[in-house]
Amino acid sequence: MYFPFNASPVYGDEWVLNNNNNNNRSTRNANNIINNNSDRPTISTGAAMDSGEDPDAPDTNRNKKKRHHRHTAHQIQELESMFKECPHPDEKQRMQLSRDLGLEPRQIKFWFQNKRTQMKVSEAQHERSDNCSLRSENDKIRCENIAMREALKNVICPSCGGPPLGEDSYFDEQKLRMENARLKEEVSLCFLQNSVFLERVSSIASKYIGRPISQLPPVQPIPISSLDLSVATGLTEMEKSLMAEMAAAALEEAVRLLQADEPFWVKNSSDGREVLDLDSYLRAFPKKSPDVRVEASRDSGLVIMNTLALVDMFMDSAKWAELFPTIVSKARTIEIIATGMAGSRSGSLVLMSAELQVLSPVVSTREFHFLRYCQQIEKGTWAVADVSVDFSSRENQFAAPSGSRKLPSGCLIQEMPNGYSKVTWMEHVEIEEKTPPHRLYRELVSSGLAFGAERWLGTLQRMCERFACLMMTGTSTRELGVIPSVEGKRSMMKLSQRMINNFCASISTSSGHRWTTLSGLNDIGVRVSVHKSTDPGQPHGVVLSAATSLWLPVSCQNVFNFFKDERTRAQWDVLSHGNSVQEVAQITNGSHPGNCISLLAFNASQNNMLILQESCTDSSGSMVVYAPVDLPAINITMSGEDPSYIPLLPSGFTITPDGQAASTSSNPSGSNRSSGGGSLITVAFQILVSSLPSAKLNVDSVTTVNNLISTTVQQIKAALNCPT
Template sequence: EDSSRTVRFQIKINQLAREAELEPKQVRIWFQNKRTQIKTQNERSVNNALRRENERFLCENNAMKEAMKKIMCPKCDGPLIGKEERTRVLKMENQRLREQYERVLKLISSVPGRPSVMVSNLAPSKSTLGHPPPFRQENNTNNNVQAHSININNIPIMSPSRQEHYKFHHDNRQKTTMFEIVVASMNEMVELWKRNDPIWVESSSEGRCSIHRESYERTFPNPNRPYYQSPATQIELSKDSEVVSMTAIELIHNFLDPVKWMNLFPTIVTKARIIEVLDSGTWGGSIQLMYEKLHILSPLVEARDFFFIRCCRQFDPTTWIMMDVSYDLFNEIQSGVHSYSWKFPSGCAIQDMGNGQSKVTWVEHVQVYEKNQVHHIFRDLLCDRQTYGAKRWIVTLQRMSERYNFAMGAICPTRHDFKGEGLKNTIQISQRMVKSFFEILSMTDNLDFPTSSRLNRGDRISIRKNEEIVQPKGFIATAATSLWLPLSFQDVFNFFKDDKTRSQVCIQTSL
């Protein structure tokens, strides 16, 4: 067909050439020029049509702009925000973000162990400076926890005069990561509580439980577990169970409130803060991001700082689980910090016995890297898990529960005449004395003088300004030391407790 069409076209070209007395080539060129001319005319007409349509759109756009200037706001009957007003709003938003950024920098620089950073040397990241929602912390307790017959808010123990709160806001992606960490850690905590063999190995001599590391790694494989590789790194894991004279509801209420948490463990917890409440009860419990500082009763041992997620969940009608797991809030693991504390899934299982008592099983699993060598007086205690182990947490909780029951009148000795408010006031004063004394023994935040070389290089001297409302204003000078004595702790305690032998110490110190 193509060849026949070509032949017919060539015959027609030759015929037109004879009629016009032209060459066939000239006729072929004339047809090509004619086609090109028609194509150019069509393109010109299309372009003119598009140009007219574009001009019509421009006119409509200008008319709409003029109409927008005359539109009134339906809410306030005023003009809509113009370019200048939008610029002013953006400047105000930038100022708010700058102030928030400075607050975050001050917060980071105020945390011990982290260097201070000048605001002018850093450029804020737009993706990390969000506007935090207003945070209200009324009671810091789980909404799902039902009221108990005893008013837990009436616990007669001292609360700090001022509570500071870190203000952080995490986006949905970060919160999803936190919830995933909580779910996995809660499952691990339940298994550590329920299982014995082969994860836990009981010491035949002391009766304490220690972990079997290979069985633990096999049972809970986690390639992303943030082990800090250093010769000075130490992993501490312990477990203990005892009966405590408080109900499960009372314990959970105290664990969720940072002030009551500090008052329950004054010999261990020196600071506690709630950073953010992640969930207030929709998961069958409470989840909150917290900070705490742990110490022992000596200025010779550095305190431990933890940023962690606390989850309190009702496991069954009579059992609650309190689980803590560290969260890398400041990306410390990647930044190479000089002091490092990390808490793996730890906490306690509380089984209410129905008689005002609870069986508490405590699990402690932490990893600590100390930049300075531990003082030789406390080296054995730290290595033997006696300072921050589960046994110490349980014993402290038992003693404070007895103190709580004494204040409530459950166990009230008859050898004194204090009743009602007089008894509560006396206990509040004693609690304030104990707490102040424990803060003095751990003055690592207030070292205003270098360490003295006397007494095993264990002297600590501090001068601070008194900020307590109940005490007179002024400066307070404090000195503390630790020393080793070839006596049992019971003999030393009886010596200081006896008013007859106590005078000998006063005579010696006055010489």
């Protein structure tokens, strides 16, 4: 602590002031800082503070040598304690302190006066320091503001190519809004006056949605976002208006199909799924009959998540991808065209891109660029519609590389009691397959099961149950082991979800993920891919991903039970070296008993490594994913700390139906399938080849992982009594 007079500390907070002229000047300066009030004390010097002598005594007395009195530690403690309770003691309180501490009343009085002065001086110094900091920060902001103004003088308007508005007008938000409104009126006028442009727009819309714009029924207007000086896509206001027309027409068509029954939707004779009757559809929505394959399916069910939360997740590309990690391999928002009305998602329109996947290295992803439009159509009911973007003037900027296009698709979300929602989902796409999928997955893909509405809805129901379990504060009767806290349970679930996301990404055929096929095994072979890992949550270095897919004449449920049961793990886990494992903890992850997170420990006591495993299943398929985690990392996670930086290298299995009717289809290998239907299995491993990012992949590593997968497949077939 600093004071403007010369002082030396005694017993911590007590100060002894030296008697000299400099101190008197400093004292006067200090007093000038303090605000005037009725009880403003006088800084006493030397013995006046300690001995209790009157500071107003004649100067002749001050020139005499004074006897210094130093308060004891006990006296200081009592005075400080009294000061905290009452900085302004009355005469009665001072007399009581005088008797208790053995000091004269004048000494008590002057001590309190000096203490109050010291506190005010200190506060004044802090205030002065704060003022200096604020002035410095203000000067810095002012300089940045001047620099920005100077830079903005050279800005060129991206819409007209001319200079910007005047400096004052540029920073006037109200004037900018008025200018935007004027520009929008000019754009509308251009639409009305330019018949040639209208014909071109109508032609594009007719090609895309089957009808010219003039024939479309009136729709609720979509609020287009204001002009943005930093639009990455360079969309013009006319293109945004055309996109709004497309999205509104798509929403109308999607809602009509979602709410309709026959003749639009008929039951599939083999599996009872709802599929679109193309003839009825083309009669109601006239357009050119497509020359490519069309997939259209619908499904509905209850979801344990409220309506507004679902809408919010669908309109945010990052949340949407997190909601569907097994289907969406990539997703991003290209541009937000409209933000909605009255602070809600109703009327919001976004331009998005996404890659959709089947969890196998032999099925190519489907990439789409599409508009997603959200509208509240009545109280408690929301519609979300998707439609692909098609601009001939943009060449192939928004055209998907796969050639696939989303026809009006989407979902209807209806609010239900107790936080549930009824979701009716529709997928409607045109598929242009340059290369047909591998014959193992051909039936699954062509039947529409691979990317159909049933898979989307089943995944949504399972993931919403997972989120509900994540938010639960209690425990389920199915849970095993001891999780020390709710925070520890949530931390374990977050770690496991990251493991699932990593596993799905490791076997994706997304762009940039190149697979190399090794010879051997089945006609698919073992496919390997190498990437350099530097992301948090993954071991740093060179990671080798290896996967293969195969068909088994065993039902999906039986295969799932086989992989999930820790008692049969030694029959397929070649890395366990025959050691059995025991489930020491389990976290419920949904209503199905197979949806859970397990912590497995080897029975060999000398092993300090545990296995984190998540198993999940729904109507579209199943997964069993696991990763080794050391004991200290598990303890950190179970204590509730952030598990984001715990390295994971997951491996596992995906199980999907083969897509063929069990009674009529034939086995790809020639033998008859079981009455319960067959299963398509993907086996995938990840191995850290080297902890050095600059390391090169060697032949030994490839041979090792090839043998690892081959041995695993052989042991699975043997355990399930399948022909090798």
